[in-house]
Amino acid sequence: MKKILILNGPNLNLLGKREPTIYGSETMEQVLAGLEKAAAEHGTAIEYAQSNHEGELVDIIQRVGFDTDVYAGIVLNAGAYTHTSLAIADAIAAVPLPVVEVHISNVAARAEQIRHTSLIAPVCKGTIAGFGTRSYLLGMLALLP
Ligand code: DQA
Numbered sequence: 001m002k003k004i005l006i007l008n009g010p011n012l013n014l015l016g017k018r019e020p021t022i023y024g025s026e027t028m029e030q031v032l033a034g035l036e037k038a039a040a041e042h043g044t045a046i047e048y049a050q051s052n053h054e055g056e057l058v059d060i061i062q063r064v065g066f067d068t069d070v071y072a073g074i075v076l077n078a079g080a081y082t083h084t085s086l087a088i089a090d091a092i093a094a095v096p097l098p099v100v101e102v103h104i105s106n107v108a109a110r111a112e113q114i115r116h117t118s119l120i121a122p123v124c125k126g127t128i129a130g131f132g133t134r135s136y137l138l139g140m141l142a143l144l145p
Contacts, residue, residue, distance in 0.1 A: 001043045001044040001045075001072075002069075002070060002072035003044060003046065003070060003071050003072065004039065004044060004045075004046050004047070004071065004072050004073055004074070004075060004143055005046070005048075005049065005060075005071055005073075005074045005075070006035060006046050006047070006048045006049075006074075006075045006140070007048075007049050007050070007057065007060060007061070007076045008028065008048075008051075008077050008079070009050075009051065009052075009057055009076075009077060010051075010053075010080055010081065011052065011079055011080070012028065012050060012077055012079055013028065013050050013052070015027055015028045015031070015104075015133075016030070022104075023104050023105065024104065024133055026133050028048075028050070031136055032048055034133075034137065035140060038140065038141075039140065042141075044072065044144065046140065054085055054087060055087070057078065057085075057091075058087050058088060058091045061076075061088070061091040061092060062091055062095065064095075064097065065091070065092075065094070065095025065096065065099075066095055066096065066097070068096055068097055071097055072098075072143050072144070072145070073097055073098040073100060073125070073143035074097060074098070074099045074100070075139035075140050076092075076099050076100065076101055076102065076120070077101075077102050077104070077135075077136070078120055081120075082101070082103070082118050082119065082120055083115060083117055083118065083119065084119065085120070086119055088119075088120055089119045089120045089122070092120055092124060093123040098124075098125040099120075100125050100126055100127070100128065100139040100143060101118065101120055101121055101126070101127040101128070101139075102127070102128045102135040102136055103128070103129035103130065103135060104129075104132055104133055104135055105129070105130060106130030107129050107130075109130070125142070125143075126142060128142065
């Protein structure tokens, strides 16, 4: 079975201590442990990458995005770059690998208007938002055959 890349953007390395009323108190390590278990139950495996840098996220999408023999897709929480990054949107559009956009919070319900816009949504296979850290699990399941 092909692998799934879980890719996090800026500030998601702070999960657990970052605005816990919005993003919860679970750390990304804890989330990944749950994802690894669920992936194994479905006969697949995950890889994880995180960067606070827009260009590095583009590099990772370019590197993995053509490797359709090895990867089934990318679960991407692009963080704030969701709302600003045409470069990440272009990278997703450039590669054949499906990308599922995920968000921990329900971005459509957030107070800041800018969070209601996603530049990456039109080039992703679909979007999952608002289910807390379970959004990652739902995104992963969406990529399974
Ligand atoms: C987020 C929502 C974004 O608006 C925010 O910038 C994040 C996290 C989420 O998972 O809810 O960093 O992507």
